[in-house]
Amino acid sequence: xxxxxxxxxxxxxxxxxxxxxxxxxxxxxxxxxxxxxxxxxxxxxxxxxxxxxxxxxxxxxxxxxxxxxxxxxxxxxxxxxxxxxxxxxxxxxxxxxxxxxxxxxxxxxxxxxxxxxxxxxxxxxxxxxxxxxxxxxxxxxxxxxxxxxxxxxxxxxxxxxxxxxxxxxxxxxxxxxxxxxxxxxxxxxxxxxxxxxxxxxxxxxxxxxxxxxxxxxxxxxxxxxxxxxxxxxxxxxxxxxxxxxxxxxxxxxxxxxxxxxxxxxxxxxxxxxxxxxxxxxxxxxxxxxxxxxxxxxxxxxxxxxxxxxxxxxxxxxxxxxxxxxxxxxxxxxxxxxxxxxxxxxxxxxxxxxxxxxxxxxxxxxxxxxxxxxxxxxxxxxxxxxxxxxxxxxxxxxxxxxxxxxxxxxxxxxxxxxxxxxxxxxxxxxxxxxxxxxxxxxxxxx
Numbered sequence: 001x002x003x004x005x006x007x008x009x010x011x012x013x014x015x016x017x018x019x020x021x022x023x024x025x026x027x028x029x030x031x032x033x034x035x036x037x038x039x040x041x042x043x044x045x046x047x048x049x050x051x052x053x054x055x056x057x058x059x060x061x062x063x064x065x066x067x068x069x070x071x072x073x074x075x076x077x078x079x080x081x082x083x084x085x086x087x088x089x090x091x092x093x094x095x096x097x098x099x100x101x102x103x104x105x106x107x108x109x110x111x112x113x114x115x116x117x118x119x120x121x122x123x124x125x126x127x128x129x130x131x132x133x134x135x136x137x138x139x140x141x142x143x144x145x146x147x148x149x150x151x152x153x154x155x156x157x158x159x160x161x162x163x164x165x166x167x168x169x170x171x172x173x174x175x176x177x178x179x180x181x182x183x184x185x186x187x188x189x190x191x192x193x194x195x196x197x198x199x200x201x202x203x204x205x206x207x208x209x210x211x212x213x214x215x216x217x218x219x220x221x222x223x224x225x226x227x228x229x230x231x232x233x234x235x236x237x238x239x240x241x242x243x244x245x246x247x248x249x250x251x252x253x254x255x256x257x258x259x260x261x262x263x264x265x266x267x268x269x270x271x272x273x274x275x276x277x278x279x280x281x282x283x284x285x286x287x288x289x290x291x292x293x294x295x296x297x298x299x300x301x302x303x304x305x306x307x308x309x310x311x312x313x314x315x316x317x318x319x320x321x322x323x324x325x326x327x328x329x330x331x332x333x334x335x336x337x338x339x340x341x342x343x344x345x346x347x348x349x350x351x352x353x354x355x356x357x358x359x360x361x362x363x364x365x366x367x368x369x370x371x372x373x374x375x376x377x378x379x380x381x382x383x384x385x386x387x388x389x390x391x392x393x394x395x396x397x398x399x400x401x402x403x404x405x406x407x408x409x410x411x412x413x414x415x416x417x418x419x420x421x422x423x424x425x426x427x428x429x430x431x432x433x434x435x436x437x438x439x440x441x442x443x444x445x
Contacts, residue, residue, distance in 0.1 A: 021100070021104055022101065022239045023239060024239040026231050026241035026405070027230065027243060030348035030352050031348060031352075032347065032348065033343070033347060033348055033352075033377070034343070034346075035339075035372075035374075036372075037340060040336070040343055040376065041339075043335070043339060043369060044333050044336035044337075044338070044340075045316070045329075045333050045336055046317065049310075050379070051310065051313070051316050051335070052308075052313065053316070055308075065303040066306045066307070066392045067390075068213050068303065068304050069292055069294050069300075070255075070291075070292040070302040071292035072213060072255070072304060073251075073253075073255035074252075076249070077162055078111065079107065079206065079210075081103075081111045081155050081156060082103065082106075082109060083101075083103055083106065083240060083409060084103055084245050085101060086099055086245070099345070101240055105409055106416070107203050107206055107410055107416070108199055108413065108415065108416075109198065109202060112166070114152040116191075123150060130187075130190045130191040131177050132171075132174055134171070135280075139283070141157070141166065141167060148278075152166075157277045157278055158276070158277050158321075159272070159276055159322075160275040161287065162277070163281065164287040168289060168444045169198070169202075169440070170444075171445075172441075172444040173195070176198055176428070177190055177191070179428075200424065200426075201428055201435065203416055203418070204424075204426050205435075205437045205440070207224075207410065208220075208434070208435075208436075209437050211403060211407070213393065214402065215393060215398075215399035215400075219400070220403055228405075229404070230400070231401075231404040233412040235412050235414050235419065236414055237412060238408070238409050238413070240405075241405055242346075243401055247338075247342055247347055247376075248378075248405075249402060250378055251307065251402070253311055253315060253335070254311060254382045255304040255305050255306075255307055256311065256314070258305070258314075260291075262287050262288065263286075263288045270313065270314040271312070271314045271315070272318055272319050273319040276322065278321055290441075293438055295438045297431075306386070308382070308383075308385075309379060311334060315333070316334070316335060317332050339379065341378075342378050343376070347377045348374075349373065350362070350376070350380020350384070352374060353377060353380075353401075357400060359397065362387060368383070381394065381395070381401075384396070384397055428440075
């Protein structure tokens with residue numbers, strides 16, 4: 001019925017890593033690119049090559065729509081929050097070897113459960129501690145008297161989309177609790193079984209729903225069958241490659257739409273500043289998730305923005321609630337922050353990675369922006385997605401990094417379904433022939 005019991009409990013703190021997890025390099029033999037920070041700043045700031053504002057004048061309102069629904073890059077953001085938490089500054093002076101990850105490098109929903117009902121009791125219902133506590137009307141997380149979210153990861157309160165997905169997962173857990181009780185599971189086992197069940201279905205969604213959309217089903221099947229060529233950690237020895245954290249898995253910044261409709265027929269609103277979080281969500285500003293995810297029986301959702309190396313204006317000028325006080329105006333640009341981050345952590349150029357992987361690198365015309373010694377890996381991956389993935393999915397460099405890392409993390413987790421029961425199949429109800437994220441959304445309604 002639910003995922004079977006196993007000796008490495010997902011909820012006992014004794015099984016969690018001691019100290020911060022580490023970062024590492026996927027391609028340690030490649031030299032850092034070493035691009036001039038001023039050149040990176042000019043490329044990423046307002047008016048630079050990463051600014052989509054001028055490009056909008058040449059297309060219609062939906063002219064850069066991608067094939068997949070608009071919610072998927074936000075789901076990717078939640079995955080990032082689940083496996084990484086690096087709070088080091090973006091400027092110079094950071095030793096990459098000293099970086100520490102405050103998250104366990106596992107897809108285990110730590111961002112949701114934190115330390116469970118005993119270690120984090122403020123997240124759970126006092127009268128029914130097997131369930132998460134929700135806001136008064138069930139559409140928000142609980143908050144303290146100053147409006148600060150009581151939440152497993154405060155980053156999931158940074159904007160309306162991350163918060164809506166977080167709440168959807170809370171509601172899915174609560175729905176699984178009711179489902180298990182209805183099946184006669186003893187009360188002493190309900191929370192643990194509900195957590196394991198949601199976690200394994202989440203891992204399944206990453207492997208069989210999210211990744212095929214992002215990198216293609218063929219690459220997913222290849223890595224599942226053959227293992228990773230460049231990232232294959234042993235059980236319990238996972239780390240987060242910097243090429244993944246500071247380049248490839250920041251692809252989603254290029255998929256953020258210029259505006260979003262929260263409800264059917266509603267007006268279009270930019271992500272920032274209109275939908276910034278860090279406060280209670282009034283009833284008239286709630287997101288209907290069927291507007292950004294395709295759900296059976298509902299009209300098609302809005303689509304994500306095509307990946308083309310350009311970021312929406314709301315990301316080129318982030319609000320202070322997101323960035324904090326900055327001493328350089330350019331640091332309000334997410335593109336600047338992404339480019340500088342790759343320089344700070346010494347990432348190789350995109351062409352060098354492509355050559356190592358044995359794939360044809362992008363041409364100068366495809367990269368568009370001239371770079372003196374090679375293209376920054378983050379920007380290269382976005383342009384590769386534009387020219388090798390039709391703007392809908394990652395190309396061979398970005399796709400290989402993302403697929404190997406996410407599948408490698410699941411495989412190396414001794415408590416994951418791929419590790420314990422690789423032939424396991426989802427057991428929660430599915431509206432179609434296969435279980436997917438839309439089914440979790442339906443479960444939480």
